Amino acid sequence: MTAPGTDEIVVDRLTKQYKKLRAVDDLSFRVRSGRVTGFLGPNGAGKTTTLRMLLGLVTPTAGTATFGNQRYVDIKDPLREVGAVLEASSAHRGRTGRNHLRMICKAAGLPDTRADEVLELVGLTPAASRKFKGYSLGMKQRLGIAAAMLGNPRVLILDEPANGLDPEGIRWMRDLLKSLAAEGRTVLVSSHLLGEMQLLADDVVIVAAGKLIRQGPVDEVLGAMSGGASVRVRTPQAEALTAALSELNATVTATQDGVLLVHGAEAAAVGHAAFKAGVELHELSAERGDLEQVFLQLTAGKAGIR
Amino acid sequence: MSLVNAELFKVRTTSLWWIMGIILIPLYAASVLINWAQASAGAPPADAGVSDSQSATIEAALEPINVATNLYTSGQYMGILVVLLLSAIIVTSEFFHLTATTTFLVTPRREAVILAKFGAAVIIGVIVWLFTTILNLIVVPLILNSLDVGGSQLGEPAVWRAIGLNALAFVLWAILGVGAGVLIRSQIAATLILGIVYVVGTSVISLIFYLLSEYVAEWINNLQVIIPTTASALMISGTDLPGSPPRWVGAVVLIGYAAVLGFFGTWLTKRRDIS
Numbered sequence: 001m002t003a004p005g006t007d008e009i010v011v012d013r014l015t016k017q018y019k020k021l022r023a024v025d026d027l028s029f030r031v032r033s034g035r036v037t038g039f040l041g042p043n044g045a046g047k048t049t050t051l052r053m054l055l056g057l058v059t060p061t062a063g064t065a066t067f068g069n070q071r072y073v074d075i076k077d078p079l080r081e082v083g084a085v086l087e088a089s090s091a092h093r094g095r096t097g098r099n100h101l102r103m104i105c106k107a108a109g110l111p112d113t114r115a116d117e118v119l120e121l122v123g124l125t126p127a128a129s130r131k132f133k134g135y136s137l138g139m140k141q142r143l144g145i146a147a148a149m150l151g152n153p154r155v156l157i158l159d160e161p162a163n164g165l166d167p168e169g170i171r172w173m174r175d176l177l178k179s180l181a182a183e184g185r186t187v188l189v190s191s192h193l194l195g196e197m198q199l200l201a202d203d204v205v206i207v208a209a210g211k212l213i214r215q216g217p218v219d220e221v222l223g224a225m226s227g228g229a230s231v232r233v234r235t236p237q238a239e240a241l242t243a244a245l246s247e248l249n250a251t252v253t254a255t256q257d258g259v260l261l262v263h264g265a266e267a268a269a270v271g272h273a274a275f276k277a278g279v280e281l282h283e284l285s286a287e288r289g290d291l292e293q294v295f296l297q298l299t300a301g302k303a304g305i306r
Numbered sequence: 307m308s309l310v311n312a313e314l315f316k317v318r319t320t321s322l323w324w325i326m327g328i329i330l331i332p333l334y335a336a337s338v339l340i341n342w343a344q345a346s347a348g349a350p351p352a353d354a355g356v357s358d359s360q361s362a363t364i365e366a367a368l369e370p371i372n373v374a375t376n377l378y379t380s381g382q383y384m385g386i387l388v389v390l391l392l393s394a395i396i397v398t399s400e401f402f403h404l405t406a407t408t409t410f411l412v413t414p415r416r417e418a419v420i421l422a423k424f425g426a427a428v429i430i431g432v433i434v435w436l437f438t439t440i441l442n443l444i445v446v447p448l449i450l451n452s453l454d455v456g457g458s459q460l461g462e463p464a465v466w467r468a469i470g471l472n473a474l475a476f477v478l479w480a481i482l483g484v485g486a487g488v489l490i491r492s493q494i495a496a497t498l499i500l501g502i503v504y505v506v507g508t509s510v511i512s513l514i515f516y517l518l519s520e521y522v523a524e525w526i527n528n529l530q531v532i533i534p535t536t537a538s539a540l541m542i543s544g545t546d547l548p549g550s551p552p553r554w555v556g557a558v559v560l561i562g563y564a565a566v567l568g569f570f571g572t573w574l575t576k577r578r579d580i581s
Contacts (some may be wrong), residue, residue: 049581056414057407057580073414084411090404092320099319107312107412147408 006068006081007033007154007186009054013063016049016210023049025210026063031188031203033154036181038201038218039190042299046210047190048086051159055084067155079108083148084157089140093133097124097143100132104147118146123172137164145173155186162193174200198291208299222294231262231270234283244277245270261287309413309422313396314429322395326388333384334438341380342449345373374459375468377446379542381438382472386479386538387504389434391497393427393483397571398493406580420572423484431480435473471542471557478560482534485567488575508535531555534563 009031016024024046031037041047052058054065056072067075067082075081091100101115119125122142127135135143141161148156156177162170177200181187191197197204197218204221206213214221235241235258242252242260250265262270267286274281317323397420400406413419447458459465483500490496511533519527530536531551540556 052579052581055411057410059577059579075414078414079412086407086411087404090407092316092399092403092405094320094322095316096319099315103312103315103319104408104412106315107309107409109308 005033006070008068009065009155009157009186009188010067010069011050011054011063011065014050014053014060014065015062016046016053016058017061023210024053024060027207027210027212028063029205029212029215031186031205033186034181034184035202036177036187036189036200037203037205038197039188039205039207040192040194040197040295041190041207041213042192045207045299047207048159050207051084051086051157051188051190054157055082055086077108077151079104079110079151079153081151081153082155082157083151083153084159085141085144085148085161086159087144091132091140091143094131096129096131097135097139097146098128100143101147101150104150108151110150114150118149121149122146122176138166138169141165141169141173145176153185156180156188158187158189160191161189162191162196170196194292194295204291206295206298213298218291222291230287231265231267232283232285232287233260233262233270233274233281234258235260235274235279235281237279240277241274241279241281244273244279248273258282309418310425310429313422313426317392317396317426317430320399322392322399326392330381330385330388330434330437333388334381334441337382337384338377338380338442338445338449341377342453345377345449345453345455370455370459371462371464373453373455374446374450374462374465375542377449378439378442378459378465379468379472380442380446382475382538382542385434385438386476387501389427389431389476390479390483390486390500390504392430393423393480394487394490394496394500395493396423396427397484397487398491398496401491402493410580416576417572420484420488420575424481424568427480427484428477431476432473435476439469439472468542471553474557475538475542475560478564479534479538481564481568482560485564485571488571489567504535508533512536531559534560537563 011027011029014024014027015022027046027050039047039050049058050065053060054072064071066072072078072082091097095103098115098119101118102112104110105112105114116125116128119128122145124139124142124146127139132140132143141164145158145161148158158177161173165173174196177187177189181202189197189200201218203215203217205215206221233241238254238258238260242254245252245260245262245265248265248269250270251263253261253263255261265273267284271281271284274284400409409419410416443460447460450456450458486500487496490499512530515527515530519525528551531540537556537559540551541553541560542556
């Protein structure tokens with residue numbers, strides 16, 4: 001293992017024991033910079049507790065969660081290193097959005113002008129002097145992201161940021177987080193919206209019942225679980241096609257009427273084999289593994305209420 | 307210092323401060339009127355059935371200097387109540403509005419946050435003290451002239467000492483409020499408990515002390531000073547009234563409460579999980 005940089009998140013044998021519940025159980029993983037990492041798990045898997053331990057809000061029972069090898073509480077100017085969005089509704093109801101941000105600026109020693117800059121970044125400028133209680137859930141999420149960006153940090157941590165966002169908002173956030181990661185920042189996003197994560201994340205860390213289930217690049221995790229990429233073919237001549245494909249050393253499974261799933265062959269090779277055998281095709285598509293399927297497979301039986 | 311500034315900014319950017327201001331003004335006016343009425347009522351007649359020590363207390367309280375100190379510290383009772391509640395709310399609102407997470411993310415060293423809250427509460431206490439004192443310095447000379455007790459009494463060092471000790475009372479109660487807010491994190495519980503203990507508690511506890519001293523032992527009555535409100539009143543009373551412990555005892559009791567609550571509250575905040 002190489003020595004971690006300060007923008008790498010290192011969770012090492014982290015454990016949190018509440019009275020009767022082991023919320024996080026000997027959890028270890030790393031989050032690299034320059035990529036979006038999805039932190040996935042069913043409700044109650046310990047995602048939020050893990051993030052709160054990482055940010056020094058909850059004391060671990062055992063193990064460490066650090067940035068490089070520095071704990072959050074030991075970072076001198078934490079807001080300039082790490083930005084976090086934890087709960088959408090964590091602002092005073094009677095305070096305006098701009099004042100909420102200015103309050104943070106004052107405590108962190110940042111200039112007040114940063115408040116207006118980040119409001120612009122998240123598109124909240126028109127609602128800047130409206131009170132927080134008048135914000136929609138989507139606006140609250142944007143204000144949370146604005147607050148996290150105040151110190152222009154190298155590391156961003158977001159807990160369920162897509163909650164309450166409309167489709168346009170989700171797309172906006174996806175683009176923002178991807179561009180922030182492309183700038184070389186570390187982005188860790190917890191979520192249980194798997195379709196969204198498949199579009200957003202480069203790496204995933206999957207947890208259930210406080211334990212690590214799997215981690216790695218999305219494609220690797222998907223590939224390992226679904227046995228590599230597959231090709232979906234629909235044809236009225238299923239038997240003839242199956243015979244033709246057997247020469248390619250591909251495994252073929254029939255799913256429903258006239259639909260075959262082919263593993264171990266590219267879409268082009270399947271098409272060519274069908275053409276040579278004179279088999280009529282109605283549909284031919286390369287299938288990417290489905291994160292939701294894989295997730296449910298991986299967490300099966302571990303997701304219950306504890 | 308930037309943290310204290312941020313704490314004051316938090317108070318300034320919500321409607322809390324002017325709601326408290328609106329509550330304070332009529333209460334201040336009422337307390338001036340009550341003090342005025344007390345001073346002009348005079349001593350009870352000799353056959354009114356009051357004990358010797360009681361009448362001695364009343365007589366002493368009616369000396370011009372004591373009338374003056376009492377009037378120049380008008381608004382202490384209600385002003386301190388407002389400062390006490392505000393100080394507690396500075397802490398409890400962080401949990402009520404879930405802003406504690408943000409606050410402790412910005413400043414992970416929690417003792418620094420609590421210290422800043424003590425600082426902000428003390429500044430608020432001083433502001434309220436300044437507000438009531440300036441009004442007193444304007445209004446009270448007029449009242450004293452009408453009472454014919456010998457001018458404004460502003461030349462008396464005892465008056466200025468009382469005004470200074472009044473400031474100390476505001477500061478100590480502000481610290482007490484923050485400490486109480488840390489201990490009772492629920493906003494509603496904290497304001498209710500502090501309000502009730504401050505307003506009703508004193509008379510209830512005084513009654514208990516009276517009964518104890520009547521039926522158990524006379525000396526128990528001297529322990530009344532351990533009630534924070536009694537200690538505070540004792541500390542600022544202009545000259546030592548007969549039948550009361552010395553004034554510094556009141557100060558020591560209040561400082562003790564403020565220190566214990568402050569240390570315990572900070573210690574508790576440092577080790578609690580924020581979720």
